[in-house]
Amino acid sequence: MKINSIDPRVNRSKIDPEKKFEEAKELDQWQTFEVFQQIKRGMHHQHVGCVHAPSPEIAFLFAKEQYARRGQCVNIWVVKSSDVFATEYEDADIFDSAPEKFHRDPSTYKVMDRIQAFKERQKS
Amino acid sequence: MYGNAYIDPSLAPNKLTQDEDPIKLAEFEARIAAGDKIEPKDWMPTEYRKQLIRMIEQHAHSEIIGSLPEGTWITRAPGFRRKLALIAKVQDEVGHAQLLYSAAETLGKPREEMINDLISGKSKYSNVFNYPAITWADTAVIAWLIDAGAIVNQLANSKGSYGPYVRALDRICAEESFHLKYGHDNVVYLATGTPKQRQMVQEALTRWWPPIMHFFGPSDKISVHTETLMKWKVKMASNDDMRQTFLNMYVPKIWDLGLVLPDPNLKKNTETGLWEYTEPDWEEFKRVINGDGPCNAERLAVRRQAEEKGRWVRQALLSKDSRYVTPLV
Numbered sequence: 001m002k003i004n005s006i007d008p009r010v011n012r013s014k015i016d017p018e019k020k021f022e023e024a025k026e027l028d029q030w031q032t033f034e035v036f037q038q039i040k041r042g043m044h045h046q047h048v049g050c051v052h053a054p055s056p057e058i059a060f061l062f063a064k065e066q067y068a069r070r071g072q073c074v075n076i077w078v079v080k081s082s083d084v085f086a087t088e089y090e091d092a093d094i095f096d097s098a099p100e101k102f103h104r105d106p107s108t109y110k111v112m113d114r115i116q117a118f119k120e121r122q123k124s
Numbered sequence: 125m126y127g128n129a130y131i132d133p134s135l136a137p138n139k140l141t142q143d144e145d146p147i148k149l150a151e152f153e154a155r156i157a158a159g160d161k162i163e164p165k166d167w168m169p170t171e172y173r174k175q176l177i178r179m180i181e182q183h184a185h186s187e188i189i190g191s192l193p194e195g196t197w198i199t200r201a202p203g204f205r206r207k208l209a210l211i212a213k214v215q216d217e218v219g220h221a222q223l224l225y226s227a228a229e230t231l232g233k234p235r236e237e238m239i240n241d242l243i244s245g246k247s248k249y250s251n252v253f254n255y256p257a258i259t260w261a262d263t264a265v266i267a268w269l270i271d272a273g274a275i276v277n278q279l280a281n282s283k284g285s286y287g288p289y290v291r292a293l294d295r296i297c298a299e300e301s302f303h304l305k306y307g308h309d310n311v312v313y314l315a316t317g318t319p320k321q322r323q324m325v326q327e328a329l330t331r332w333w334p335p336i337m338h339f340f341g342p343s344d345k346i347s348v349h350t351e352t353l354m355k356w357k358v359k360m361a362s363n364d365d366m367r368q369t370f371l372n373m374y375v376p377k378i379w380d381l382g383l384v385l386p387d388p389n390l391k392k393n394t395e396t397g398l399w400e401y402t403e404p405d406w407e408e409f410k411r412v413i414n415g416d417g418p419c420n421a422e423r424l425a426v427r428r429q430a431e432e433k434g435r436w437v438r439q440a441l442l443s444k445d446s447r448y449v450t451p452l453v
Binding site for chain 2: 022
């Protein structure tokens with residue numbers, strides 16, 4: 001069987017549609033790098049996604065094409081996904097006590113009443 | 125494009141949840157009901173994972189195969205500006221596939237397996253890309269109306285429950301708006317041009333209308349499974365609802381240009397507010413999706429050859445200490 005395409009490039013490449021595909025094996029698509037993008041100097045870098053790449057150099061190239069082909073970008077970080085250590089969502093209760101720490105909350109320091117009372121006492 | 129969850133109608137009524145831990149399931153459903161997103165490492169029902177992998181993977185394949193009919197016209201685009209825009213659009217589509225493959229990978233299916241399943245025919249992609257873009261006007265109709273359909277579908281899905289998919293879709297929807305404008309610009313240019321240009325765009329529209337009506341898939345009956353997948357925010361709208369949204373937004377714009385749609389029954393029922401149309405030929409849809417369309421063999425062969433020809437390059441670049449882990453996304 002022959003492919004009869006309206007695209008001359010497809011016809012020129014003489015693909016055999018019956019040919020058996022040798023399946024892609026592990027790492028055929030490389031490992032992944034997580035991408036962090038800074039859109040403006042002075043701002044934090046932000047995680048925007050990942051790219052598959054064989055090295056940091058090529059990860060930069062793909063990250064630029066994938067995440068910085070529109071809009072502003074001044075800097076990119078890439079880091080191997082295997083080098084990222086993350087907390088588990090099921091342990092998220094470790095963060096639960098944060099709102100209870102009223103001693104860290106500036107609005108819980110109310111001195112005006114005491115000052116007023118003190119002033120009243122001074123007058124008398 | 126075309127990321128609708130498909131539900132096998134022969135499934136037993138409780139099949140989606142029967143083997144799940146009821147306490148974990150209740151927590152999971154409460155999280156979704158509260159509008160929380162599910163992240164890759166969270167507990168999730170087996171069927172939630174399975175349906176999402178299938179749906180996101182199919183969406184990714186559609187992006188990458190969808191770039192082929194349009195890519196055909198890059199070398200013959202009429203004028204430099206249109207050539208630049210078409211190259212940019214095709215690059216966007218391939219980029220969308222990368223984002224979606226990564227989102228599907230977070231659910232535990234490596235990219236290599238998805239590529240193998242695409243090429244073997246085990247995994248599907250949107251049926252519309254099994255048709256050829258015969259003239260330049262076909263690419264204009266694709267860029268306008270197929271991308272419009274994709275936006276209707278993707279906007280619905282971007283309200284879904286799975287974090288990585290939602291984040292990918294937010295980025296994708298923003299980029300698709302350029303495709304839509306570019307496609308509309310091309311159609312308007314032809315439709316307001318010479319008689320020959322008008323004829324060209326009319327013929328392309330006539331050719332593409334049946335695939336466009338197929339785009340959202342056959343009517344889906346409301347079943348227990350549909351309800352479960354909607355409760356899990358995997359499926360966000362019924363196929364018919366999305367088709368109605370699309371018709372309501374675009375048929376008036378098409379008629380506005382004096383173009384004719386090849387369906388004498390197409391009209392808006394003023395009482396119900398719904399569009400009426402001739403039922404699309406679902407036998408043809410099934411035949412094409414199962415491999416017997418005008419371009420199925422070509423699309424997969426081109427994709428296969430790209431994988432084969434690039435393989436030695438990827439192997440030459442692979443460093444020995446590479447280790448694949450599931451991406452975070």
